[in-house]
Amino acid sequence: MIPVTPLTADRPSALATEISERLNSAIREHLLAAFAPDNTKSLRTFAAPEAAELLGVSGQFMRKVHSEGTIPEPKDVRSGRRYYTAQELWEARETLEKTSRKQGRYIPRRTEEEKLQVWQLMNFKGGSSKSTTTIHLAHFFALRGYRVLAVDLDPQGSLTSMCGISPEIEFDGLTIYDAIRYEDPVNMADVVLPTYFPGLSVAPSRLVLSEFETESAVHSNPDHPFFTRIRNALAQVEDDFDLVLIDSPPQLGFLTIAGMAAASSLLVPLTPSMLDVSSTAQFLELAGAYMAVIEDAGATLEYDSFKFLITRDEPTDVPSQQLASFMRALFQDRVMSATALKSTAISDATMLKQSIYEVVRSEMTRATYDRAKNSMDAIGSEVEQMIHQAWGRS
Ligand SMILES: Nc1ncnc2c1ncn2[C@@H]1O[C@H](COP(=O)(O)OP(=O)(O)OP(=O)(O)O)[C@@H](O)[C@H]1O
Ligand SMILES: [Mg+2]
Incomplete structure (x- = not known):
């Protein structure tokens, strides 16, 4: 416990600083406790049935390739049960892909x-x-062998911390801001960091990113206007990835619009409550107006998919179900079939800056865990289908 003493600052500016310092040191203590001993996140192992499912093979097939020596035994074998690290799964994919007749079977x-x-x-x-x-989505795709880049466009940095980097504390490296700023931007390749999660890299964010909003308001660089800056940054690293996921801030500013101009698909998560639905209507009205403005300025916006995703879905809550049906009636397949169920498994995991994929099933009530994971898997699979469609597969 940190000793709690009264705050001493008298002026609001000093008070804000004092509060922030106290908060940061408390966060540091909390994180140290949560991610002991070395304050870095690491990923759990995957038991054989889950590993087989991720690779898209049967348990019998796995036993066969082990006994034939095609893929090495995982390091962690306990009482005859195999546990794979995500890294070992990546390596297994590579080996199996080489021996597979169908290209892309294991490395999609x-x-x-x-x-x-x-x-x-x-x-x-x-x-x-x-x-x-x-x-x-980032974890879903990385576990299935895709190369994923998570781009954090929110100066709050929530996605960055979920990727194992704490923007509030020790991190002072380059961020997405450095790749898109007007003065002397760096190459995006210098910003992108691998994470502890194999297959997932991150373009981190921190508070300084909000400078982009102010700078964009005063800068007019006709050769590289604000809405080209994220797209151009992504072009510098595009060969390294299959999928980029951009998390945006809760506002429709220059960052979100520049993201829209870089995107090939848009996903609008929406909680089925009256307030959220009407605020989303306003959001889209504004977004439409801004899209028209940047199109007039020379941006080409073309989306393979532009969908709503119902989040924090409560199947037993009648009003929210009515609103969800209302959205489906109005927009049909523009609303994804899969929904994100409201679940304590999800909120508990995100408290620890984890996804449900990082949680060990036996550490939760199984039924709760399964419902949450199935719901997230269904969203991932539906997005994967849309991606395959955009690629002209399937
Ligand atoms: N399916 C879910 N079930 C339960 N809780 C959820 C679920 N999805 C999100 N939450 C919780 O809701 C809160 C807000 O979620 P999140 O941070 O993802 O929203 P956001 O849109 O990114 O917010 P912001 O606009 O501040 O960036 C979090 O505390 C998260 O744990
Ligand atoms: Mg957020």
């Missing part, structure tokens, strides 16, 4: 003809599950 990466998928999650309603959905 895009080919040169298939263009980079850039999905932006956006809604100016705070708390509509933008960041939660982004991290779950």
Whole structure:
């Protein structure tokens, strides 16, 4: 416990600083306790049945390739049960892909003809599950062998912390701001960091990113206007990824609009409450107006998919179900079939800056865990289908 003493600052500015310092040191203590001993996140292992499911093979097939020596035994074998690290799963994919007759069976990466998928999650309603959905999609795809880049466009940095970097404390490296700023921007390749989660990289964010809003308001660089800056940054690293997921801040400012201009698909997470639905209507009205403005300025906006995702769905709550049906009746398949169920498994995991994919099933009530994971898997699979469609597969 930190000793709690009264705050001593007298002026509001000093008080804000004092509060922030106290908060930061408390966060540091909290994180140290949560991620002991070395304050870095690490990923759990995957038991054999889950590993087989992720690789898309049967348990019998796994036993066979082990006994034939095609893929090495995982390091962690306890009482005859195999547990795989995500890294070992990546390596198994590579080996199996080499021996597979069907190209892309184990490594589903895009080919040169298939263009980079850039999905932006956006809604100016705070708390509509933008960041939660982004991290779950990121983990879903990375576990299935795609190369994923998570771009944090929110100066609050929630996605950045979920990727194992704490923008509030020790992190003072380059951020997405440095790649898109007007003065002397750095190459995006210098910003992108691998994470502890194999297959997932992050373009981190921190408070300084909000400078982009102010600078964009005063800068007019006709050669590189604000709405080209994220797209151009992504172009510098595009060969390294199959999928980019952009988490946006709860506002429709220059950052969100520049993200929209870089995106190939848009996903609008939406909680089925009357307030959220009407605020989303306003959001889209504004977004439409801004899209027209940047199109007039020379941006080409073309989306493979532009969908709503119902989040924090409560199947037993009648009013929210009515609103969800109302949205489906109005917009049909523009509303994704899968929904994110409201679940304590999700909120508990995100408290620890984790996704449901990082939680060990036996540490939760199984039924609760399964419902939450199935719901996230269904969203991931539906997005994967849309991506395959955009690539002209399936
Ligand atoms: N499916 C869910 N079930 C339960 N809780 C959820 C679910 N999805 C999100 N939450 C909780 O709702 C809160 C807000 O979620 P999140 O941070 O993802 O929203 P956001 O849209 O990114 O917010 P912001 O606008 O502030 O960036 C979080 O505390 C998260 O744990
Ligand atoms: Mg967020």
